[in-house]
Amino acid sequence: MGVGAGIAGADGGVGEGDGTGVDVGAGVTSGMGAEVGEGEAAGVGVIGGAELSLHPAASAARKTRQTSSFLAITRSAYGYHRQMALRLDRYPGVTYDAVPPEFTDLEELRLLRKWEAAIGYRIFAAMRWGQIGDGHITARDPILTDHFWVLGYGIRFGDATIDNLTLVGPEGQGVAGPLENGVNFAAYHIHWPILNARPDLASAAHTHTPYGTSWSANVAPFQAISQESCAFVFDQSLYNGENLEVDDVAGGEAIAQAMGNSRVCILRNHGLLTGGRSPGEAVGWFVAAERVAEVHVKAPDAKPISEEAAKEVEASLFSMDNGWRMFQWLARDLVPDPSVVLG
Numbered sequence: 001m002g003v004g005a006g007i008a009g010a011d012g013g014v015g016e017g018d019g020t021g022v023d024v025g026a027g028v029t030s031g032m033g034a035e036v037g038e039g040e041a042a043g044v045g046v047i048g049g050a051e052l053s054l055h056p057a058a059s060a061a062r063k064t065r066q067t068s069s070f071l072a073i074t075r076s077a078y079g080y081h082r083q084m085a086l087r088l089d090r091y092p093g094v095t096y097d098a099v100p101p102e103f104t105d106l107e108e109l110r111l112l113r114k115w116e117a118a119i120g121y122r123i124f125a126a127m128r129w130g131q132i133g134d135g136h137i138t139a140r141d142p143i144l145t146d147h148f149w150v151l152g153y154g155i156r157f158g159d160a161t162i163d164n165l166t167l168v169g170p171e172g173q174g175v176a177g178p179l180e181n182g183v184n185f186a187a188y189h190i191h192w193p194i195l196n197a198r199p200d201l202a203s204a205a206h207t208h209t210p211y212g213t214s215w216s217a218n219v220a221p222f223q224a225i226s227q228e229s230c231a232f233v234f235d236q237s238l239y240n241g242e243n244l245e246v247d248d249v250a251g252g253e254a255i256a257q258a259m260g261n262s263r264v265c266i267l268r269n270h271g272l273l274t275g276g277r278s279p280g281e282a283v284g285w286f287v288a289a290e291r292v293a294e295v296h297v298k299a300p301d302a303k304p305i306s307e308e309a310a311k312e313v314e315a316s317l318f319s320m321d322n323g324w325r326m327f328q329w330l331a332r333d334l335v336p337d338p339s340v341v342l343g
């Protein structure tokens with residue numbers, strides 16, 4: 001097969017993802033500790049028997065604006081290290097070689113994932129997506145790894161904060177966060193099976209977008225017809241199921257099987273779904289995939305570049321970390337003040 005090989009149908013099969021997944025919590029191996037929050041009283045939420053500590057950094061970030069960098073290269077007696085500091089009130093600088101932050105503290109990682117998910121929802125809102133309640137961004141909890149966070153049901157995407165995300169358990173039960181309107185079952189049915197099947201992922205993103213949904217109705221994979229397309233043509237999948245309302249876990253399991261190891265799954269007659277090692281990465285890839293779908297819809301007679309050329313573009317521009325970098329670009333433009341998601 002040429003460009004676009006590796007498409008999996010509803011009957012299974014695995015896309016040709018690069019398989020660079022790291023296990024859950026893999027982003028937690030080399031952090032250097034946080035610089036904020038010492039001495040702050042931690043808030044604690046207790047719902048359903050699960051005690052959830054709100055790390056002091058959250059309250060510190062609410063109160064202060066600090067000037068040190070989010071991610072800096074420092075030199076110690078042991079050489080150069082990435083000095084990590086959990087910062088929730090500002091964005092890190094974006095450089096060509098910027099890499100996602102890593103943390104050893106799982107509560108910090110939990111906060112970071114919730115922060116990225118909340119900002120991701122606000123990016124979707126700024127794109128005017130999710131206005132009829134469609135779609136979800138999920139964040140795997142790094143401590144309760146078979147649980148995930150999702151925006152509380154009934155809450156506008158543009159109102160997302162780290163405090164109005166609901167923690168959902170493996171049986172679909174609400175564990176923490178706003179539950180007065182119940183759990184978002186569509187999110188549970190789609191996202192939980194994917195996160196369960198993909199331990200390399202910490203997040204999935206899905207909503208019904210103007211071009212992603214339009215292109216999905218063609219029931220066809222992306223081709224290498226634009227720069228961003230090259231991020232996906234070797235790393236995509238197509239779900240051929242007709243269950244446009246995914247109303248049980250079995251439906252999500254079928255999507256997960258079709259998705260394989262790919263970074264984007266085109267759900268026929270439904271829309272796009274992306275996965276990421278962080279919510280930021282999933283959102284970055286999602287917006288890029290929507291751009292790709294737009295080109296496909298607007299240029300129906302487009303001629304793809306060669307497979308060889310597409311591979312060169314992919315290798316040069318679309319490493320996995322680029323999903324997170326695109327998220328940073330989007331966030332700075334569409335959610336200029338990240339402290340708005342701190343509640």
Ligand SMILES: [Zn+2]
Nearest residue numbers: 135207208270
């Ligand atoms: Zn949907």
